Amino acid sequence: MSQPQNAISPRRDEDFPEWYQQVVKAADLAENSDVRGCMVIKPWGYGIWEAMQRGLDGLFKATGHKNAYFPLFIPLSYMAKEAEHVEGFAKECAVVTHHRLKSDGKGGLMPDPESQLTEPLIVRPTSETIIGATYAKWVQSYRDLPILINQWANVVRWEMRPRVFLRTAEFLWQEGHTAHETSAEAIGETEQMLGVYAKFAREWLALPVFTGEKSAGERFPGAVNTLCIEAMVQDRKAIQAGTSHFLGQNFAKASGIQFVSRENKQEHAWTTSWGVSTRLIGTVIMAHGDDDGVILPPRVAPSQIVIVPVAPKPDTRDAVFAACEALAAKLRAQSYGGEAIRVELDKRDLGGGQKSWEWIKRGVPVRVEIGPRDLEKGTLAVARRDRGHKEKSFPTSEEFIAGIAATLQEIHDALLARATALRDAHTVKLETKEDFIAFFTPKNKDKAEIHGGFALAHWDESAETEAEIKEALKVTIRCIPFDSPVEDGQCVWSGRPSRRRVLFAKSY
RNA sequence: CGGGGUGUAGCUUAGCUUGGUAGAGCGCCUGGUUUGGGACCAGGAGGUCGUAGGUUCAAAUCCUAUCGCCCCGACCA
Numbered sequence: 001m002s003q004p005q006n007a008i009s010p011r012r013d014e015d016f017p018e019w020y021q022q023v024v025k026a027a028d029l030a031e032n033s034d035v036r037g038c039m040v041i042k043p044w045g046y047g048i049w050e051a052m053q054r055g056l057d058g059l060f061k062a063t064g065h066k067n068a069y070f071p072l073f074i075p076l077s078y079m080a081k082e083a084e085h086v087e088g089f090a091k092e093c094a095v096v097t098h099h100r101l102k103s104d105g106k107g108g109l110m111p112d113p114e115s116q117l118t119e120p121l122i123v124r125p126t127s128e129t130i131i132g133a134t135y136a137k138w139v140q141s142y143r144d145l146p147i148l149i150n151q152w153a154n155v156v157r158w159e160m161r162p163r164v165f166l167r168t169a170e171f172l173w174q175e176g177h178t179a180h181e182t183s184a185e186a187i188g189e190t191e192q193m194l195g196v197y198a199k200f201a202r203e204w205l206a207l208p209v210f211t212g213e214k215s216a217g218e219r220f221p222g223a224v225n226t227l228c229i230e231a232m233v234q235d236r237k238a239i240q241a242g243t244s245h246f247l248g249q250n251f252a253k254a255s256g257i258q259f260v261s262r263e264n265k266q267e268h269a270w271t272t273s274w275g276v277s278t279r280l281i282g283t284v285i286m287a288h289g290d291d292d293g294v295i296l297p298p299r300v301a302p303s304q305i306v307i308v309p310v311a312p313k314p315d316t317r318d319a320v321f322a323a324c325e326a327l328a329a330k331l332r333a334q335s336y337g338g339e340a341i342r343v344e345l346d347k348r349d350l351g352g353g354q355k356s357w358e359w360i361k362r363g364v365p366v367r368v369e370i371g372p373r374d375l376e377k378g379t380l381a382v383a384r385r386d387r388g389h390k391e392k393s394f395p396t397s398e399e400f401i402a403g404i405a406a407t408l409q410e411i412h413d414a415l416l417a418r419a420t421a422l423r424d425a426h427t428v429k430l431e432t433k434e435d436f437i438a439f440f441t442p443k444n445k446d447k448a449e450i451h452g453g454f455a456l457a458h459w460d461e462s463a464e465t466e467a468e469i470k471e472a473l474k475v476t477i478r479c480i481p482f483d484s485p486v487e488d489g490q491c492v493w494s495g496r497p498s499r500r501r502v503l504f505a506k507s508y
Numbered sequence: 509c510g511g512g513g514u515g516u517a518g519c520u521u522a523g524c525u526u527g528g529u530a531g532a533g534c535g536c537c538u539g540g541u542u543u544g545g546g547a548c549c550a551g552g553a554g555g556u557c558g559u560a561g562g563u564u565c566a567a568a569u570c571c572u573a574u575c576g577c578c579c580c581g582a583c584c585a
Contacts (some may be wrong), residue, residue, distance in 0.1 A: 007546080036577090088585060146510080167584070220585045228585095245583070275585095312543050353545035360545095369561050371544055381544075390545080 006236040006291035007361050016235040016286075016450060024284055026361040027294040030164050032119070039167030041278070044362055047163075047302025048281050051171060053152065054339070055204045055299060056174060056276065059196045065176060070130050072154075073121040079253035094123040094169075113221070117211035119250050120251045121157040124463075127224065128273055128376065131177045132255030139259045139269060139316025142181050144221045146189070150176040164284030166239075166508050173277035179257055181250070181268040186270035187225075190246040191457055193274040194227040197242035200276075205284055206297040206415035207231045208423055209241060209456070212479030213493040215471070217466050225249035230478045230503065232423040233286035236453040238478045238505035244274035282508075288415050294363030295385050297415055298408040299337045300432050302345035305404070306364045310371030321347065326369050326378070327397060334403045360389055363413045368400070386414045395453075426453030429501070436492045440473045440506065458498035460491035469493055469504070478503045 008026055024030055041049065057067070073096060080086055100115035106138075111403030124130065136145055156170045159377050163455045176193060180186040187463045194211060201207040209229035219226045223245040231241045252258070252268040261267045288295040298304050309324045311317040328343045335341060344364075345451075346355050352369065359367055369381040384407070395403070430436045442451045457464060459477065480502045489498045 033531095091583070157584080214585085218585080223585085226585075245585085310542095310544050349543090351543045351545085351547060353543080353547080355545095355547050369544065373544075500511085 001053045007357060008291050009292050010288075011291045012234055012486075013450065015116045019051070019291075020282075020286060022476075023293050023361075024164050027285075029281070029285075029294070029361060032164065035169075037159060039164050039168050039170075040151050041172075044302060045281060048284070048296065049237065049278055051066045051300040052280060053174075053301060056196075056200055056490075057070065059177065059200060060150050060174075063148075063196060065150045067151060068149045069151050069153070070127050072124055074121045074124050076122055076129070078133060081129060081132075082222045082251055084250075085254075086144045086223035089125045089157070092292060093125055094156050096121040096123065125155055125157045125439060126153070126155075126273075126275075127153070127155075127175055127177065128271075129249050129255065132251045132257060132271070134288045135177075135269070136256040136258070136399065138255050139179060141260050142262055142426060144259060145179055145181045145269060146179075146185065146483050147179045148189075149369070150174055161172075161307055163282075165278055165281075165285070171278050173275050175273060175275040178272045179252070180271070180363050181261070181269070183270050185250075186272050187246050189438065190225070190227055190272045190274070191246045193244070193272070194229065194244040197229050197274075197276060201229055201231065201241055202416065204297065205280065205300045205413050206419060207241070207283065207287055208416065208420045210479060210481050211486070212481040212503065213483045214243075214479060215466060215477045215502070217463055218247045218477060221472055222247060222250050224250065228330035228479050230505075231287060232419075232426065232454060232505075233282055233508075234282065234289070234422065234425045235286070235450045236505075238454065238503075238507040239279070239286070240478070241280060241284050242274070242276040245272060247273060287419050289363070292389060293361035295364060295415065298365045298412050300426075301363065301365050302342065303338065303364055304342045304408060305331055306346055306359045307368045307370060308346050308352060308355050308359070311367055313372070316375075318374040320370055320372060320373060327370065327401075328366070330397075330401050333402060334401065334404055341404060341408075356383075356389075356461035360385065366404075369399065384411055385418060386411045386418075423454070428453065428455055430457045430492055431489075433492055433495075436504075440504075441477050446447075452506055454478070454503055455492075456481075456501040457492035457504055458500070459502045459504075460494050460496040462494070462496075462499050465491060465496075466494050473506075475504050475506055478505050478507060 008022050010018050019466060021361055027044065028042050030039045035039045042304045043162055046311065079089065097117055097120045097338050098111035098115045099117060100112040101109045102112040104110040108426045125161045138144060152170050152174050154170055158169055159167050162168050178189050180189060198209055201209045203407050209231050211229055213229055214226040220243065225246040227244045227487045228240050229242045249268040249270055251271050258266055259268040259269060284297065285294055288297065307324045307328055309320045311320040324345050328345050331341050347356065356367060363385055365385050374380055379396055380400055381394060382400060383389065383392045428437060428439065436455060436457060439455055440452045442449045484500045484502065486500050490496065491498045
């Protein structure tokens with residue numbers, strides 16, 4: 001009874017990073033494991049990932065891609081084939097050096113020195129090299145191209161500062177790897193897949209994103225060009241939600257992907273790679289969550305509707321449960337977003353308030369309560385997660401079922417509108433260095449506070465300026481937006497001439 | 509890898525300065541009353557105090573070593 005007003009403490013405006021961790025815990029999404037930097041994804045969190053996988057996989061298939069699977073281990077020498085790639089990943093690779101254990105004589109185990117591998121294996125941080133080596137064997141002729149393959153996999157990057165879903169040593173993702181006959185075709189593929197990601201962000205995750213290309217300094221190691229989608233979360237920082245790389249012929253040359261062209265000449269293929277990860281779950285939490293926990297966009301909610309029976313007395317319990325089962329069955333026969341509606345019936349013997357709060361914290365889009373009084377009146381008590389937790393409507397069962405798909409779409413639209421409003425309110429055009437510095441400097445130095453946002457400002461295209469800004473303000477160029485028009489201006493930092501605005505922000 | 513901090517029950521922690529049988533809250537289990545917005549009462553289980561050594565009649569407490577974790581840096585497609 002002496003509970004605070006909000007389910008999550010601290011609130012977002014008090015301490016956003018701590019709020020995030022508390023939400024992950026309260027929503028039962030994931031927890032830190034005994035393995036450093038590695039998380040356990042719990043059923044509710046994994047359910048979100050499964051829904052994301054279904055959505056993305058459908059979009060990949062619709063654009064002509066097929067799934068395959070490549071090895072977790074990569075021979076050390078493969079990594080060395082592409083110089084920039086080595087530079088980018090060498091410092092965070094897990095390395096396998098032995099294949100057998102033996103007793104250490106003290107009750108423990110140790111790698112058997114006799115079993116040392118002649119060539120160490122690294123655990124994949126990304127699979128360009130192993131897939132490139134494989135494609136080299138598959139491709140002989142221009143007739144073997146394009147290769148359009150995706151894999152769902154886990155990867156390992158030994159990060160120094162892990163954070164659940166946002167940056168973990170091991171994470172789940174998909175990586176698409178394609179090989180093409182021409183540069184233009186590969187560039188088209190890179191752009192197409194970025195478009196798929198932007199569509200997915202908007203239509204599944206209710207996230208508006210900026211699309212654009214990375215500056216040279218922020219590019220994927222080994223890429224000719226890196227395209228990205230950037231989302232704003234509620235502390236106004238940017239998060240890279242997906243990337244699509246045009247790799248030119250760099251990896252084809254490193255891996256020997258060669259083919260005989262239509263002109264009967266030996267040529268190297270043009271390759272791309274593109275990926276999104278479980279980081280998307282963290283992005284959704286931070287973009288849509290409130291001080292009561294997660295708010296899930298309906299299309300990625302493991303359960304879209306939860307029915308909570310209110311059955312205090314044994315004599316009405318059977319009737320209430322029967323009504324709940326009947327409603328659940330009818331709802332499951334409905335569909336939303338091309339899938340059967342997902343309904344959970346919470347029959348646990350717990351207080352109604354406790355159950356309701358659990359589902360609020362987990363972010364279920366729609367909650368339905370059915371009790372003896374509803375049976376008498378033929379109505380339901382319905383609450384939406386995008387509205388206040390006390391706000392309920394009381395439709396009849398028929399009305400509710402008939403309108404459920406529209407209701408879920410309304411919730412999606414409301415989340416998208418809210419996220420768009422937040423992003424637009426904190427995306428500003430800046431002209432002067434003073435304004436730029438002020439925008440990215442918290443008012444109160446002693447206490448962390450939410451500040452800044454996205455700044456569209458002119459940049460002189462020099463790596464020096466980019467580095468200076470990063471050093472001074474921890475602000476980076478998130479992308480050069482596709483829709484940024486060519487216009488004359490002066491670099492917000494150096495004052496030198498500039499041709500277009502780029503997107504600056506602090507990032508995760 | 510540098511600087512600082514910290515390890516006591518599933519979780520949060522008190523006790524450590526000044527050595528003397530390990531305490532609480534939450535959670536969990538049982539029974540009862542409850543359940544329409546985070547319940548209450550009664551009872552119960554659960555700890556070789558991170559690990560190894562040392563000092564001492566006696567160590568959670570003092571000393572040494574070691575391991576883990578957290579924060580700040582560095583690093584981070």
